Amino acid sequence: MTLQSFSLPSATERLTVSYDGIRRAAEIICHGGVVAFGTETVYGLGALSTSRKAVARIFDIKGRPSFNPLINHFATPDRAFAEVTLDIPLREQALALAERFWPGPLTLVLPRHEGSRICDTASAALPSLALRVPQGRAIQEMLRLIDAPVAAPSANRSGLISPSTASHVLSGLDGKIDAILDTGPSAVGVESTVVDLSGARPLLLRPGGITREALEEICGPVDTQTSDNHQPRSPGQLSSHYAPHLPLRLNADHIKASEALLAFGHIPGALRHSPLIWNLSENEDLAEAAARLFAGLHFLDYEGKRRNLSGIAAMPLPSHGMGLALLDRLRRAAAPRPHQN
Structure with missing residues (x-):
């Protein structure tokens, strides 16, 4: 979108799912701001993946460890695949999963292309990138207007319960983020399934909105590695996560x-x-x-x-x-x- 003279909001703006609200959310992100928005999985906390400064704000707002990579969101599969290389043994599986489940609650981990625009901060300096094409009219239109990768972990303090409504987000982040685009309750309610296709066999890193059975119908047997507290390859792999205050x-x-x-x-x-x-x-x-x-x-x-x-x-x-x-x-x-x- 065309950028003009702009300053980030001084307080958290509440945006509705209207043309003006979606455009305002895109405008804030394009200028380096951080915006919470609903997806079909949970509410995400979005900023430009191409900006180290903007991505650093996500980590700071969430209190997220810097070694925990972020998922990058795109309007279309073609834009997502432009950031990675598909010269890999599991190329056909990657294309088949994307065709079947994008847009939708599936994240693919693939080797980073040497010309990728995504900053190392968003990928935790890993040689791979986590990519997703989310579902929903508002988020699709926002991503189309931004026309750049958007890093978006769940919109909550790190380790706590993920938000599935705008009120969940505001209860913890009001005044800390630039805006929230209220798209209503998340339909799926849990985060995306994450599959690593950068190796010799598909590897399930996080179960989520696409079941293992559905994955295996498309790409055959899937191995599992869902925990890594030292160098996770995707979000959701830390052993303590999604936690309420009460035990x-x-x-x-x-x-x-x-x-x-x-x-x-x-x-x-x-x-x-x-x-x-x-x-x-x-x-x-x-x-x-x-x-x-x-x-x-x-x-x-x-x-x-x-x-x-x-x-x-x-x-x-x-x-x-x-x-x-x-x-x-x-x-x-x-x-x-x-x-x-």
């Missing part, structure tokens, strides 16, 4: 008098007397559960603290389909915090 206990078959309950499906009698309950899906629908996960954790954490509860107990979840992503988020949310080690 989280998994696979609960009983409830303490002072515990909130994160339920799934039918609630057994031993759990029904919890003073605070959020059911991810009464019908045991994993897609519905994913869409309600982070909203539920935000609610139980906020209301549980207000009621002086001691923690959150989570019922068991299935491990197939979207259940794999749900379990991944809950295991990291329940892991010891870095300051507890």
Whole structure:
């Protein structure tokens, strides 16, 4: 878009999903600003991937470790692939996955092209880049107007619960970011699936909005490496992540008098007397559960603290389909915090 005389906002602007709101969000990002916006997965915190200064602001706002790379967002697959090399053994798998799942909740990790415009700060100086083409009219139009890669991790302080609504973002980042484009609740509700195609076999780095079963229908067997606290190849690999302030206990078959309950499906009698309950899906629908996960954790954490509860107990979840992503988020949310080690 055409750039004119401009100064960044002095307070966080609330933007609506209108022509003017989308254009304003793009304008702020083009001038080096940081804007939160909704995608189909969760709300992202976006800045130009080509600007070290802008990307550094993302890390500073989030309190994110500099070794943890960011996902770069594009309006089209062609623009994404222009930043990487496809002269690799898994070229056909990369193209097939992009054709099937872009735009959508899939991130591909591929070798960086020597002419890539993306700054080393965004990639944590790795030889690979994480690329995504997100779904949604507003985010697609914003990226088209920007016409440059946009780095966008989840719009929250590092390690805490991801935001699936604008209010979740503002509760932690109001006054710290330049603007927020409110696109409503995120439909998928968990972050994108991340697949590394830079090696000899597809490698699942983070389960997410595209199931492992769906991936393997396209590209065959997929290996797994979902944790790396020292040099992660993608976001979501740190062992402690997505954490509420209250401690989280998994696979609960009983409830303490002072515990909130994160339920799934039918609630057994031993759990029904919890003073605070959020059911991810009464019908045991994993897609519905994913869409309600982070909203539920935000609610139980906020209301549980207000009621002086001691923690959150989570019922068991299935491990197939979207259940794999749900379990991944809950295991990291329940892991010891870095300051507890």
